[in-house]
Amino acid sequence: MEEIRRLAEIAAHDCSLNHIFPEESKKNREGKFYSHVLKGDFDDDNQASVLLYGSNANDVKYKMLKHRLKKKLYNSLFFYDFSRLKTPRYHQKEQECIHLLHHAHLLYRLHEVELVINLTSKIKKISNTYEFLNFAIDALELEMLCYSQQGDLSKYNSSRKELDKCLKLKAYEREALTLFQMLRIQLKKSVKIRKKHLPEFVQDIERLKIIWKKSKSFECFNAYYKATIIYYELTGNFEAIVELTVASEALLKNNLVNSLRFDAKFNKYILVYAHFRAKKLKMGLEYAAKYLEDFIEGSPNWFAYLENYFLIAMYDKKYELAETIIHRASSNSMFIKLPAAAKERWTLYQAYYLLFASTDRKTNRIINPFLLSLPEYSKDKQGFNVAILILQFIFYLQRKETEALLYRIESLKKYILTHLKDTFSLRSKTLLKLLIITVTEDFDAQSSSKKGAKLYQRLIETPIPGDAFAEIEIVPYEHLWEHILLILNSQYK
Structure with missing residues (x-):
């Protein structure tokens, strides 16, 4: 049932497929089945069969109906209008190549050799423009079949040379994609395993760079580019990501990377993000304003x-x-x-x-942080949990609810011991300890500042860890501590 439901939603999403089940045909069982599936009226096959035939899911008539509907829905995918999707243009061109190859293979089996050659010519033209190597290889192999059938040795040899060149390039692309895919698989593992494999990542990225330089292939560049961003995020080297994204913009400008395939928006997003994480704030703001309209x-x-x-x-x-x-x-x-x-x-x-x-x-609206319940992103990092804990503490501090703050000391200590044991949580641990000091020092600003001086210095000296391990600091913890001292100075005299 789930398979049919998902296919039906795809068909319904594309207005150009409405002809499959016109309004007037919904009186028949096939149309009725489709209509009820879209409405979410069926949880399982038994419910569907009872409504349509008054029997159970083993009814042969129901099974045949389900088979017909499923087949029709899959066939409708041939006519899906990809131009309506907000996807890069090259996705549409990929789909065009797939359709052309489908037609070409069919025509070859019908012995329409000349028509096949016309289609392969179109496929090769698109493939060369967008660097679709797989489609180019398929088209050339079809061409060679046609030329061998026609006995045209000259054209056969020309296609063979072109195919040999593509296959050598394909070997580079396959190696690059395998290295990148293996790296992504390792990222699904625990933090401990990721850290263990970091030295291997360095070697793989160096190899990816060599492959890209040798092949000058977009796929090889893309594998190197994405793998490098992942590695530098893991190690917290956001300066290097800034350099990579700026260099990528230059490569794009100089036509050294296929502009029709390269995800320029993603690069701009990462460029701004990397400036933020590298604390290159002035330039980050300039880029953020510049690229927003894109x-x-x-x-x-x-x-x-x-x-x-x-x-x-x-x-x-x-x-x-x-x-x-x-x-x-x-x-x-x-x-x-x-x-x-x-x-x-x-x-x-x-x-x-x-x-x-x-x-x-400031508005009169007070946002109660106890109503926020953002989930952790993973077991390996704290997500926004620490940000919410800090906000809750400041919420009580501003309202001068000292008893509530005294009560929270033990829960903060327990949270530190339970959730902030790793080195990449040192900044969060340090700030929460500073919060505890404000309470133990009876909310005295000078005493809290003096008692927390060493912890504050540790906070300054501790860099924000790589994104894969870090909790999120909505504002730097240093700014938060300064703000808390201001609250103590102004409200606890």
Whole structure:
């Protein structure tokens, strides 16, 4: 049932496929079955069979109906209109090559050799433009079959030389893709295993770079590019990611990378993100403003891009800009369609913004951090849990609920012992210890600052770990500690 449901949703999503089940045909069982599946009326085959035939799922008539519907839905995929999807143009060209190859193979079996050669010529032209090596190989192999059948030795040898060249290039591409895919598999393992394999990653990336330089293939470049970003994220070397993304922009500009295949938007997103993580804030803000209009407003990628833009603004203490970004995101009509976790992130961002906004810009709205329930991203990193704990602490601190803060000391200590045992959690552990000091020092700003001086210095000296291991700091912990001392100074005299 799940297979049919998913196929039906795909067919219904594409308006050009509505002819499969016109409105007037829904009176028959096939159309009725399709209609009920789309409405989600069936949990299993028994329910469907009872409604359609008054029998159980083993009814031969129901099984035949299900088979016919499934076959029709799969056949409809041949007519799916990919141009309607918001995908890169090369995806549509890939689909065009697939259709042309399908036609060419069919025509070859019908002995229409000349028609096959016409189609392979089109396939090769698209493949050369977009660097679709697999399609080029298929087309050349078909050509060789046709020329051998025609007895045309000259054209056969020409296609054979071209195919030999493609197959050598394919060997490079296959090696590059295998190295990249193996690296991605290792990333699914635990942090301990990932760290163990880091030296191997270095060797693999060096090999990927050599393959790309030798082949000058887009696929080889793309494997090297993505693997390098992953490696530098793991090691926290965001300076190197900045260099890679800037260099990639230059390669694109000089036509050294296929501009029709390269995901320029992804590179711009990573470029801004890397500037943020490398704390190159001024340049990060310049790039963020420059490239924002390249993203479709209201799209998921646009919202993700705005998150990085907001975080850079907060790190650089550009609070008015941060407010503008929050307003632009939350007032967009597509905001309500974001996943629940994404909407809660924006609520959390707004709560942190309100902490640092100047008095005249603050609203009367108080965001209760106890209502936030963002999930951990994985067992290997803390996600936004620490960010919420800190916000809860400051929430009580601002309201001068000292008894509640005294009660929270033990839970903070327990959280440190349970969840912040690894070296990549040192910054979070240090800040939470500073929070505890404010309570043990009876909320005295000078005493807390003096007692926490060594911990604060440790915080300054501890770099933010690689993204694969790190908890998220919505604002630098150093800024948070300074802000907490300001609260103590102004409200606890």
